[in-house]
Amino acid sequence: MVIGLGRFGGAVALTLERMGHEVLGADTDPELVHEFAPQLTKVVEADCTNAASLKGLGVEDFEAAVVAIGTDIEASVLTVLALSDLGMTNIWAKATNDKHARILERTGATHVVFPEQRMGERVAHLLNGRLIDFIGFGDEFAIARLKAPEAIVGLPLMTSDCRKKFAVTVVGVKRGSEDFIHAVPDTLVFPDDELVVSGRIADIERFSAMN
Template identity: 70%
Template sequence: MSADKRKPAMVIGLGRFGGAVATTLERMGHEVLAVDTDPDRVQHYAGRLTKTVEADGSENGCLRRLGATDFGSVIVGIGSDVEASVLTVLALSDLGINNIWAKATSESHGRILERVGAHHVVFPEERMGHRVAYLVNERLLDFISFGDEFAIARLKAPEFIIGLPLVTSQCRKKFDVTVVGVKREGEDFIHATGDTLIMPGDELVVSGRTDRIEDFAVGKG
């Protein structure tokens, strides 16, 4: 999708999470209106985002003046102030915003956000904690969990499949995982097929249940 077709987004709360979301959206070609009550944060992002405003996003009237209903998505990045987080989502819901994303710091916080109108609730600290735990053991190079025991991981090719085509190694039958692709140093990403030969030094992108990916990484059938 080209930049001029990307819908504008509003980000309320410019802490580490909100700031990262806002700057990433800007790099992706979205126009971003960022809102925070802290003048220092607003000043920090002033030259990096389409527009930054010092304002209270939990006030319905303020959101109307900022044109919140003109944005395709609104992301509430407020985390430490639970009351402000909830009131902001409630105000956005009252305005009829139909794509509200909100950061939660706990399960109870997340449930409240959903009840007052958030369409998507994210738990960045919890997810990062899980990701770090899987990376610490050094079997996996990267890891994305989808919260339902399913994950996609990048890992070094296990010794037991090196020199074999994938159809011979029977990854899916033995481990119930799917090798999606292979990255070889100095070469483009390879979309895996049954005939793909695994070489020393290859990195694999694998999908499946988290526990089965762990077993596959160490050759534990």
């Protein structure tokens, strides 16, 4: 169940539908309801801050709920509270700031996400031109795709020893149009190879800056 079919909620709902899940989408905006009706299992116009309305939608039949309400913090919190009161134990909620997140957690949200903040961080890392892709996690850990630094080109990974010298782990290598290569100790790094690495964000930034 996805409540709030704006940019974030709509993307979540459509992706879940493509993955083969049955998705109930709900929003108070009739235009959004009309837009998503042909694309989701079921779409309803409903005020989900009301527990009775949620019960009428059969919320107990769903494994999880995503509360993707953006600017209306009160509606977001009341919806999470109503879901929690009805026994929903897997509630994902979108937060706009830390205070909003704390309230959501206290009212029953089991997972809180910051989509705008995460995208902002991702764009900032990509803007430096060294990283090709970047996914950060809340504990300062990240997975990134970057051009192989010159310092390790021409060397097998066992020789460059990235984990010990640079505190990053090379997970795989993408070479031109070839399939993704899972990294092993004797994987040789060629010029223009793209590496997929994991590690702490600060360490990945230093590693990418070696280009």
